[in-house]
Amino acid sequence: MVSPERFASRRLGGGAECAARLLVPMFVAFALLPSPAVAQATAESLLRQYDGAMGPVNFEAKTRMIAHRDDGTTRDYTMKVTKKGDDKFRVQFQAPSAVAGQEMLRVGDNLWVYMPNLKRAVRLANRDSFQGGDFNNADVLRVNYQRDYDGKLEPSCTTAEAHCLDLTAKTKSASYDRVRLWLRKSDGQPIKGEYFGASGKLMRAAEFKDHKAFGGLTRPGKIVMRNMLNLKRFSEMEWQALRTDVDPPAARFVLDDLGK
Amino acid sequence: MMKALSLAKIAARNVLRNQRRTAITLAALVLGVGVMITVRGLLNGLQYSLVDGVVHGQTGAIQVHRKGYLKNVLASPLTLDFEDAPLRAKVAAVAGVKAVAPRILFPGMISLGDETIFLLNQAVDPALEFEVCPNRLTLIVDGGKFASAKGAPAKAQVADAMVVTVELDKALRAKPAAAGPAALLAPDRDGTLSGENVSLVGTMQLNSPGERKIGMVRLDVAQRLLKLEGRVTELVIDVHEIEAIPEVVAAIQAAVGPEFEVHTWEQVAPFVVDIRARQNAVLQIVATVFLLLMLLGVANTMLMSVLDRTREIGTMMAIGVRRRTIVGLFLLEATLIGALGGLLGGAVGAGMTAWLGARGLQIPLPGSSVPTMVRPFIGSGYLVGVVLLATAGALVFALYPAWRASRLRPVQALAGG
Numbered sequence: 001m002v003s004p005e006r007f008a009s010r011r012l013g014g015g016a017e018c019a020a021r022l023l024v025p026m027f028v029a030f031a032l033l034p035s036p037a038v039a040q041a042t043a044e045s046l047l048r049q050y051d052g053a054m055g056p057v058n059f060e061a062k063t064r065m066i067a068h069r070d071d072g073t074t075r076d077y078t079m080k081v082t083k084k085g086d087d088k089f090r091v092q093f094q095a096p097s098a099v100a101g102q103e104m105l106r107v108g109d110n111l112w113v114y115m116p117n118l119k120r121a122v123r124l125a126n127r128d129s130f131q132g133g134d135f136n137n138a139d140v141l142r143v144n145y146q147r148d149y150d151g152k153l154e155p156s157c158t159t160a161e162a163h164c165l166d167l168t169a170k171t172k173s174a175s176y177d178r179v180r181l182w183l184r185k186s187d188g189q190p191i192k193g194e195y196f197g198a199s200g201k202l203m204r205a206a207e208f209k210d211h212k213a214f215g216g217l218t219r220p221g222k223i224v225m226r227n228m229l230n231l232k233r234f235s236e237m238e239w240q241a242l243r244t245d246v247d248p249p250a251a252r253f254v255l256d257d258l259g260k
Numbered sequence: 261m262m263k264a265l266s267l268a269k270i271a272a273r274n275v276l277r278n279q280r281r282t283a284i285t286l287a288a289l290v291l292g293v294g295v296m297i298t299v300r301g302l303l304n305g306l307q308y309s310l311v312d313g314v315v316h317g318q319t320g321a322i323q324v325h326r327k328g329y330l331k332n333v334l335a336s337p338l339t340l341d342f343e344d345a346p347l348r349a350k351v352a353a354v355a356g357v358k359a360v361a362p363r364i365l366f367p368g369m370i371s372l373g374d375e376t377i378f379l380l381n382q383a384v385d386p387a388l389e390f391e392v393c394p395n396r397l398t399l400i401v402d403g404g405k406f407a408s409a410k411g412a413p414a415k416a417q418v419a420d421a422m423v424v425t426v427e428l429d430k431a432l433r434a435k436p437a438a439a440g441p442a443a444l445l446a447p448d449r450d451g452t453l454s455g456e457n458v459s460l461v462g463t464m465q466l467n468s469p470g471e472r473k474i475g476m477v478r479l480d481v482a483q484r485l486l487k488l489e490g491r492v493t494e495l496v497i498d499v500h501e502i503e504a505i506p507e508v509v510a511a512i513q514a515a516v517g518p519e520f521e522v523h524t525w526e527q528v529a530p531f532v533v534d535i536r537a538r539q540n541a542v543l544q545i546v547a548t549v550f551l552l553l554m555l556l557g558v559a560n561t562m563l564m565s566v567l568d569r570t571r572e573i574g575t576m577m578a579i580g581v582r583r584r585t586i587v588g589l590f591l592l593e594a595t596l597i598g599a600l601g602g603l604l605g606g607a608v609g610a611g612m613t614a615w616l617g618a619r620g621l622q623i624p625l626p627g628s629s630v631p632t633m634v635r636p637f638i639g640s641g642y643l644v645g646v647v648l649l650a651t652a653g654a655l656v657f658a659l660y661p662a663w664r665a666s667r668l669r670p671v672q673a674l675a676g677g
Contacts, residue, residue: 067451069339069451071339075450075451075452096452098448098450098452098454098487099452099453113445113453113455115443115445115453115455117455117456118443118455118456118457120443122369122371122376122443122445122455123371123374123375123376124376125376125378128369131447131451131452131453132450132452133451
């Protein structure tokens with residue numbers, strides 16, 4: 001692990017010989033550090049940071065998913081994603097017309113899909129594929145790695161740029177049995193993920209790209225999820241807009257509100 | 261010639277001389293041959309029912325898909341679809357084809373009340389499906405709401421009817437379900453999640469091993485659900501003659517063209533072929549053990565006969581009978597016993613098989629949840645083969661006793677060994 005002092009001196013080029021000249025830049029360096037958590041990265045702090053970026057407490061986002069299928073064709077979906085508190089999620093599909101009006105709601109461990117033609121909601125499983133793409137439902141509607149996984153830093157896959165976290169599912173509702181996450185040492189942002197099934201088989205691999213600021217929140221603007229069981233298939237999820245300064249009413253996260 | 265004939269006469273008399281010993285040996289032979297034939301007959305009936313159950317209850321005799329479908333079942337087989345009516349007409353026109361039915365196979369979820377469960381679906385046309393797979397009708401309990409036999413009024417049929425396996429039905433109703441219709445959900449041809457209301461009107465049993473969570477839904481409901489109007493992914497075909505399948509397959513392939521693949525039931529359900537091969541191998545072992553035991557009985561009888569008749573053999577030799585005639589005599593006796601036992605055993609086995617065949621047996625087939633009527637039968641080739649094998653085996657197993665007899669020294673033999 002990199003200590004704050006060495007980290008600071010490295011950032012400054014470590015060229016200071018004189019103690020007096022060294023002290024000032026050191027204070028500056030401390031102030032410039034993104035957060036102490038990165039400097040003294042622990043599995044807990046990294047996971048907290050991951051959850052903070054990927055699933056802020058309250059948010060409202062517009063996202064687009066492009067699913068690349070094995071015959072080379074693509075399917076393009078746009079949706080509105082709303083989150084409230086720890087575990088209330090709602091996804092409202094807007095396009096294409098075949099899914100417009102379809103909604104998904106998660107409250108705690110329960111997940112439903114609302115089918116406009118049936119005018120009712122049907123219970124779903126967390127690990128089902130999300131709209132036939134390569135994300136599963138929990139990838140989109142259950143971003144709380146601190147609660148779902150036990151994490152530890154894994155030195156064997158740590159690189160010069162990134163910490164490597166090995167996550168083991170605590171609950172059956174978690175999206176995968178095991179996850180490996182690579183988080184940038186410089187700012188704790190996720191750059192890569194590998195997702196394993198119960199047998200230890202690599203099922204999905206994600207790349208986190210286009211990190212950018214949405215208001216006060218910096219996070220990847222795009223995730224590319226590859227299907228490792230069928231290499232021709234992958235899905236891209238783009239965040240077109242994201243606001244965290246919202247507080248959606250709790251009444252929006254009940255079954256009866258779906259379709260309204 | 262005269263000599264051989266008189267030797268045969270002597271052999272026959274010798275066989276009848278010690279009646280108790282002959283009777284015991286014959287009993288062993290009759291039992292052995294009888295059991296071999298009955299077991300084979302039983303297995304024939306079992307295997308016939310297994311194949312019939314699969315062909316007329318599940319796969320049809322022949323299936324047609326878009327090229328690459330069978331190898332691609334795990335990916336997205338819905339995209340390997342085709343226009344139903346034109347292809348079905350082409351196939352129906354092929355000589356030897358008895359009936360054709362369209363199907364779509366697709367994975368999905370069935371939801372009832374608060375329970376949603378994964379299942380494999382077969383979408384079928386109730387008017388056509390049961391002409392290809394009539395055995396399915398007996399497995400469905402639906403009060404005529406989903407399926408109806410040919411000629412029966414279709415009045416009771418429900419438009420969005422669906423039946424699921426008994427196992428799945430039980431799982432769906434495990435929790436006291438909230439009232440309301442069931443919903444069938446599945447990714448459509450584009451991968452988009454889609455749903456339709458269905459009425460669960462009954463249950464079905466399965467007559468083959470494998471996945472137990474299976475549903476059968478009306479083709480029109482599935483086509484609406486999957487955005488596949490007028491299109492299907494599979495044609496199942498019944499033929500007039502099972503033996504003619506290879507020729508019909510070739511004719512269908514020629515009719516539908518290289519864009520499509522044509523498979524026989526053996527290629528679609530290889531497990532049946534496996535089961536059959538395994539059963540035959542087990543029978544082979546059992547039959548061999550039985551054959552060896554009864555032939556050892558023959559050898560024992562002959563050996564005792566030689567010991568008993570030492571003085572007689574000595575006398576024969578003393579009056580100039582040649583050693584090879586002695587060998588011939590004993591071999592002939594064993595062959596006679598073998599032939600007699602084989603014939604009697606064959607008659608008993610064939611009779612037993614015929615009786616069981618006429619009566620029929622209710623036996624649960626491998627992987628099936630319901631007993632099936634099994635009617636044992638036996639081919640004449642196998643029958644003749646077993647009788648010949650028993651006869652020839654008796655001859656071979658008598659070689660050593662006969663040789664022992666021919667090696668006796670006349671003087672010692674006359675003195676009683």
